[in-house]
Amino acid sequence: MKTSGLKPLLQVNQLGIQFGGLKAVSEFNLQINKGELIGLIGPNGAGKTTVFNMLTGVYEPTEGDILFEGKKIHGLPPYKITRRGISRTFQNIRLFAELSVLDNVRIGYHTIAKNSLLSSIFRLPAHFSNEKEMRDKAIEFLKIFNLEHLKDETAKNLPYGMQRRLEIARALAAGPKLLLLDEPAAGMNPKETAELMDLIAFIREEFDLTILLIEHDMKLVMGICERISVLDHGLLIAEGSPEEIRNHPKVIEAYLGEEVGENHA
Numbered sequence: 001m002k003t004s005g006l007k008p009l010l011q012v013n014q015l016g017i018q019f020g021g022l023k024a025v026s027e028f029n030l031q032i033n034k035g036e037l038i039g040l041i042g043p044n045g046a047g048k049t050t051v052f053n054m055l056t057g058v059y060e061p062t063e064g065d066i067l068f069e070g071k072k073i074h075g076l077p078p079y080k081i082t083r084r085g086i087s088r089t090f091q092n093i094r095l096f097a098e099l100s101v102l103d104n105v106r107i108g109y110h111t112i113a114k115n116s117l118l119s120s121i122f123r124l125p126a127h128f129s130n131e132k133e134m135r136d137k138a139i140e141f142l143k144i145f146n147l148e149h150l151k152d153e154t155a156k157n158l159p160y161g162m163q164r165r166l167e168i169a170r171a172l173a174a175g176p177k178l179l180l181l182d183e184p185a186a187g188m189n190p191k192e193t194a195e196l197m198d199l200i201a202f203i204r205e206e207f208d209l210t211i212l213l214i215e216h217d218m219k220l221v222m223g224i225c226e227r228i229s230v231l232d233h234g235l236l237i238a239e240g241s242p243e244e245i246r247n248h249p250k251v252i253e254a255y256l257g258e259e260v261g262e263n264h265a
């Protein structure tokens with residue numbers, strides 16, 4: 001764990017949210033340093049996606065703070081948080097189903113594009129040079145994700161595993177410093193999951209990313225995360241290295257089950 005003297009990229013203090021009478025997340029703490037790859041695991045309904053929704057401005061926390069690069073981001077709308085450098089994917093894929101593969105990635109750029117409204121409306125030269133640049137960059141991303149040959153295909157026609165990869169490509173197009181992946185391997189077969197693990201490792205290096213991922217596939221989580229936080233009923237029940245989490249009695253009881261050592265490690 002790289003902590004010495006570094007200011008954390010993300011610092012979450014005593015974060016909580018209540019929906020009516022339900023405390024979905026309470027007293028949640030998390031610190032992520034630049035370059036780390038951290039896992040967030042826990043049983044269904046534990047509050048993992050709710051944490052992502054608070055980090056990205058979809059939900060405003062009812063307690064606690066979120067600091068990104070030392071600055072408060074809770075309370076900001078999602079688009080401002082994206083511009084600060086946090087992008088995400090969704091548990092239920094949210095592509096623009098009727099648009100092409102290429103356009104889905106171009107939309108990722110538009111969330112951060114500084115294109116002025118006037119240059120777009122009047123189609124000034126700046127508009128065209130930006131559009132051309134975005135298209136070229138989007139194609140570069142598609143190459144990395146091995147989707148370039150499908151750039152004109154309608155997104156909904158891609159097989160499921162490719163749609164998941166496309167969603168990551170779109171999130172990356174916004175140029176994040178911190179990438180949040182919500183169950184990226186959900187619905188993938190073992191071969192696709194193994195490829196995804198390699199891809200995550202690659203993009204992390206290539207784009208100098210810090211990554212927080214929610215995942216139920218323990219092989220993936222234990223295989224690539226340096227540290228793991230475990231939520232249960234909205235509370236953090238453990239935090240540590242994959243080895244520590246695998247052997248943590250509370251985690252085994254709440255989530256992993258007795259057989260983890262043999263089947264999931």
Ligand SMILES: Nc1ncnc2c1ncn2[C@@H]1O[C@H](COP(=O)(O)OP(=O)(O)OP(=O)(O)O)[C@@H](O)[C@H]1O
Binds near residue numbers: 019043046091
């Ligand atoms: N907008 C909302 N209104 C009311 N309750 C909500 C809302 N969003 C989440 N919850 C509740 O908060 C709790 C945590 O849900 P969340 O989706 O964060 O769990 P999760 O750990 O991501 O689960 P899973 O692994 O099944 O995706 C659940 O009880 C859920 O029903």
